[in-house]
Amino acid sequence: MRFDLIVKDGLIFDGARTPRFRSDIGIAGGRIVEIGKLRTSDAPRIVDAAGAHVAPGFVDLHTHYDSQVFWDPHCSISGWHGVTSVVVGNCGFGFAPVPEDGRERAMLSMVRTEAVPMAAMAEGLPWDWVNFPEYLDSLRRTPKAVNVAAFMPLNPLLVWSLGLERAKAGDRPTAAEQQQMVQMLDEAMAAGACGFSLQRKGLQGGQRDYDGTPMPTDVMHVDTLMAFGEVLARRNAGFVEYSAKISDAEILEQLAQVSGRPVLWNSVLTTDREPNRHREALVWLKSCHDRGLRIYGQGLISAAGLVFAVADEFGSGTWDRVPAWQDATSGSLDEKLRKLSDPEVRRKMKELIPESEALPPMPEWVLFRGASPETQRFNETKLKDVAATTGKDLVDTFCDIVVQDQLRTEFYVEGLNTNRTLLKELIDEPTILPGISDGGAHTKYSTLGRFTTEFLTDFVRDYAWVSLEDAHWRLSAYPARCAGFTGRGVIAEGAAADLVVYDYEALAIQPDEVVHDYPGGEWRRVQRAKGYRYVVVNGEVTIEDDAPAAARPGVVLDGRATASV
Numbered sequence: 001m002r003f004d005l006i007v008k009d010g011l012i013f014d015g016a017r018t019p020r021f022r023s024d025i026g027i028a029g030g031r032i033v034e035i036g037k038l039r040t041s042d043a044p045r046i047v048d049a050a051g052a053h054v055a056p057g058f059v060d061l062h063t064h065y066d067s068q069v070f071w072d073p074h075c076s077i078s079g080w081h082g083v084t085s086v087v088v089g090n091c092g093f094g095f096a097p098v099p100e101d102g103r104e105r106a107m108l109s110m111v112r113t114e115a116v117p118m119a120a121m122a123e124g125l126p127w128d129w130v131n132f133p134e135y136l137d138s139l140r141r142t143p144k145a146v147n148v149a150a151f152m153p154l155n156p157l158l159v160w161s162l163g164l165e166r167a168k169a170g171d172r173p174t175a176a177e178q179q180q181m182v183q184m185l186d187e188a189m190a191a192g193a194c195g196f197s198l199q200r201k202g203l204q205g206g207q208r209d210y211d212g213t214p215m216p217t218d219v220m221h222v223d224t225l226m227a228f229g230e231v232l233a234r235r236n237a238g239f240v241e242y243s244a245k246i247s248d249a250e251i252l253e254q255l256a257q258v259s260g261r262p263v264l265w266n267s268v269l270t271t272d273r274e275p276n277r278h279r280e281a282l283v284w285l286k287s288c289h290d291r292g293l294r295i296y297g298q299g300l301i302s303a304a305g306l307v308f309a310v311a312d313e314f315g316s317g318t319w320d321r322v323p324a325w326q327d328a329t330s331g332s333l334d335e336k337l338r339k340l341s342d343p344e345v346r347r348k349m350k351e352l353i354p355e356s357e358a359l360p361p362m363p364e365w366v367l368f369r370g371a372s373p374e375t376q377r378f379n380e381t382k383l384k385d386v387a388a389t390t391g392k393d394l395v396d397t398f399c400d401i402v403v404q405d406q407l408r409t410e411f412y413v414e415g416l417n418t419n420r421t422l423l424k425e426l427i428d429e430p431t432i433l434p435g436i437s438d439g440g441a442h443t444k445y446s447t448l449g450r451f452t453t454e455f456l457t458d459f460v461r462d463y464a465w466v467s468l469e470d471a472h473w474r475l476s477a478y479p480a481r482c483a484g485f486t487g488r489g490v491i492a493e494g495a496a497a498d499l500v501v502y503d504y505e506a507l508a509i510q511p512d513e514v515v516h517d518y519p520g521g522e523w524r525r526v527q528r529a530k531g532y533r534y535v536v537v538n539g540e541v542t543i544e545d546d547a548p549a550a551a552r553p554g555v556v557l558d559g560r561a562t563a564s565v
Contacts (some may be wrong), residue, residue: 003028003043004539008310009326010049010501015056015477015490017469025054025356027497030538030553035493047541048536049501053468056476056489057084057498058452061264062241064114065148066094070138071124071519073145074548078439078448081529083482085147085488086439086559091207091243091266092198094124094153096135097160097184103127105164106156109470114441115312119520133191134186136556144554145542147498149483151197151241152188157181158216168209170219178224185231192257192558194483195238195261195476200248200412205241206320212330218562228510229259239264239483246281256293262482266270267436268297270422273355278426285431299432301423302454305415307368307512307525308445310336311407325350331487340399350395360414363387363394368412368540372407383411420463427465433479433554443524448529450509457507459533468504485557497539507531 007025012035026034036173040046058081065075066088075086088094093113098106107121132152139148148216158167161177161184173181184340185196189258198217199207209215232238239262256263268281281297288295311333317326324326328339328349339345353362363384370376378386387397417423426432437449452475459465466474480489487495510528518524528546535543542552 001027001034001042003033003038005497005536006038006040006043006044006046007047007054007499007501007534007536008038008040010052010054012491013053013055013468013472014492016492017473020469023109023117023493025499027536027539030497030540032491032493032495032497033207033492035404046539047501047536049533050458051503052501053504054197054491054499054501055472057081057500057535058475058492058508059084059479059483059489060086060435060437060439060452061433061479061483062090062266062436062448063088063441064090064093064110064116065109065440067116067121067125068440069144069148069232070126071120071144072165073143073519073552073554074542075144075146075148075439077447077528078374078437079146079525079535080453080543080546080548081126081450082500082532082535083146083437083449083452084500084535085149085485087149087152087194087483088152088440089153089242090197090241092154092215094151094156096129096132096156099160100127100132102159102164105210109155109215110352112210113207113215115444116437116441117443117452117518117520117522119428120522122520132188132193136192140556143552145548145552146537146554147488147557148554149194149485149557151194152193153193153420154196154198154217154220155215157184158220160184162216163524163531167216168213168219170221172221178227181224182227182231185228185234189231189235189238192556193238195232197241197243198225199243200225200251201244201439204321205245208330210330212320212326217541222254223436225251225255226258229255229261232259232261236260237484241266243267244560246284249284250294253293256288256295256323258305262294262296262484264296264298264355264482266298267300267302268426268432269416270418270419270426272419272422275419275422278422282425282429285429289431295431297429297432299426299429300416300434300436301426301434301459302316302447302448302451303415303417303423303458304447304450304454304527306445307410308338308413309408309410310402312444318377319354322350322352322354323483325354333407337403340407346395346399349399350393352536353395357442362398363481366411366412367401367409368402369410371408371410375401375405375409424463424465427459433482434474436481443518445525447512447525447527450529453507453509453529453531454502457509458501461504461507483557488557495534499534499536501534501536503531503533
């Protein structure tokens with residue numbers, strides 16, 4: 001038999017938790033067609049996997065590469081870390097359906113919620129669509145080195161039918177408006193959407209819109225949500241991504257019952273400040289599965305810290321829950337400077353310093369890098385120590401520094417998951433899918449897209465919490481099953497040939513660096529991978545020795561033919 005490519009003599013972890021075995025993999029037409037002892041003369045290209053591990057490509061269910069995919073075919077940093085399939089359109093945010101006169105407003109929303117640079121979107125998005133099926137067609141035309149699936153995001157759908165003002169006000173749709181939205185979701189599913197997504201955080205939640213107001217899904221009616229769930233039930237296809245607090249548990253359960261489809265709940269995380277937070281979530285998730293409800297928690301498992309500046313739209317989910325801070329950090333750069341310089345604004349900010357579930361207390365923030373001589377003398381100094389040195393109030397210290405630096409001061413904060421005892425409880429729970437890379441979002445201060453490599457290096461190799469067999473099931477087959485990606489996430493004859501070939505002992509996350517590779521002259525912060533000999537997508541090599549290759553074999557995954565190549 002002739003093959004297009006043979007992966008030779010690798011130690012195989014098939015994603016199905018079968019004990020590891022050494023073998024060859026023959027690939028033809030983008031699929032795995034034979035596993036066994038194969039002759040090198042039967043293929044024009046041989047991938048040498050001797051001494052390496054071979055596993056299914058990783059599946060990243062929570063990304064925001066909705067715009068980046070149009071200028072970055074590898075959807076990095078996820079694609080650099082062995083990810084072969086990504087899902088975009090999470091949290092109810094996205095770019096379709098959007099009328100032509102709503103494009104700027106849609107991009108501004110993504111600036112605030114996901115900190116995607118406006119200049120990059122304005123230059124990099126082709127905007128050759130209006131409705132969601134047209135957006136999928138544009139994705140299909142775009143050369144890709146990873147597979148991409150797309151949720152129908154509910155925010156633009158609500159705005160399309162109700163208008164921005166009524167959607168923001170939480171108006172109940174008329175029967176005709178609700179029917180229009182249901183029909184549009186049904187059309188999106190028929191065109192290839194993998195389901196729908198939303199965040200529902202109420203009037204005082206985080207992830208605010210560009211103008212500081214809640215997103216439409218934060219205040220949407222439950223009966224409208226259930227009508228969307230019925231679309232998935234009728235089609236028996238798709239899944240739901242739902243970002244909310246555990247206080248929405250009853251609604252999540254109702255949606256799982258109505259739709260009959262998997263519901264991926266974001267997010268489950270560990271924090272020293274609330275050590276029982278994740279435990280409550282794990283108890284509830286287990287009870288859901290005991291009752292046969294397909295509700296999965298997506299765990300934020302990376303320990304990556306954050307480097308942020310106020311100029312870079314940091315604050316969503318951190319300051320948005322305190323009105324005075326949310327107002328002071330919203331708007332243009334000039335508006336922020338004016339507000340942060342105003343004594344009355346500062347007085348209101350001092351009344352309640354925000355506490356974040358995701359960050360250490362404000363006094364522990366480190367002034368990482370000043371942008372002017374006056375502030376650079378405090379580099380690598382905690383904010384509380386700067387305040388003590390200057391004799392100023394903590395809030396005045398913060399505001400004076402960022403105003404002096406024209407909002408460009410960089411602060412560093414420790415990431416989550418520094419408490420291994422709590423983190424292991426999260427990793428041990430079978431209802432948790434590892435992830436939340438947030439790839440494509442928060443690119444100036446977040447590198448969570450490294451989580452796949454981190455899982456293998458930390459939880460498997462260094463801590464010995466998880467076997468390699470289990471790790472590759474959780475990074476590939478398990479999320480693929482949740483998303484309905486038939487024929488992916490496993491190494492088996494007939495499956496799509498999405499593979500990673502890596503040097504287990506050499507696998508590593510490279511140091512943080514800043515790269516200027518975004519459209520519009522924008523930059524981002526990245527962490528590259530080391531140890532990936534090859535990444536194969538649909539039978540073609542897309543990464544070789546940690547470097548991107550020229551092949552663009554990625555496809556759009558959808559509910560109609562998810563294993564197509």
